[in-house]
């Protein structure tokens with residue numbers, strides 16, 4: 505699989521088969537992902553990867569827990585602004601529309617709760633790092649996570665990034681024995697094989713056109729006029 509195929513075929517999978525993932529595959533992907541770039545080569549990423557009984561034990565704890573109040577970090581802020589609110593609504597309409605779940609239905613919350621069991625994925629990577637890391641390092645961790653998700657495609661595997669795990673950051677840190685005060689629990693990556701028949705893995709995903717988020721300068725004479 506080339507890079508373009510990996511990018512095009514990755515999607516956030518929200519229904520997994522229970523097919524186990526061998527340790528060697530997970531290790532190979534994470535070993536290769538070490539080559540992701542990071543500012544100053546800090547490599548600020550750290551992770552705990554769970555499968556089998558340890559994953560089931562964590563999920564049991566999560567299902568019995570309450571969300572953090574307040575949350576350790578708030579990923580929802582852009583949703584207050586019209587442009588981003590509209591994008592979130594469009595995602596909800598596509599995803600829940602594909603599942604046949606109406607706008608006001610309680611089933612939306614029921615489906616969202618499936619985040620806690622990572623949509624049935626057999627492996628969960630939990631990404632965490634020292635609390636003193638700032639925006640630049642969070643962005644480095646994002647690049648590492650995307651590198652992992654693309655390498656997973658190369659192995660025929662699928663993923664779903666899960667900031668939902670951050671909503672239960674304190675519960676997860678306590679359960680894993682991570683420092684409550686010195687560690688940020690950023691997000692999870694659910695890992696496994698997609699259920700190809702499930703509607704939630706088949707809905708159309710929107711993206712804004714290039715002209716709305718990129719400005720090209722100086723490309724006159726290089727084909728810009730024809731574009």
Ligand SMILES: Cc1cc2nc3c(=O)[nH]c(=O)nc-3n(C[C@H](O)[C@H](O)[C@H](O)COP(=O)(O)O)c2cc1C
Pocket residue numbers: 514515516517518595619664665666667668669691709
């Ligand atoms: C950092 C990050 C966290 C995310 N957290 C969640 C999550 O908690 N639950 C979920 O269902 N999807 C989550 N997503 C998936 C996004 O909704 C998804 O990437 C977006 O809708 C685009 O769809 P696609 O990934 O299928 O292309 C997350 C994505 C990213 C990058």
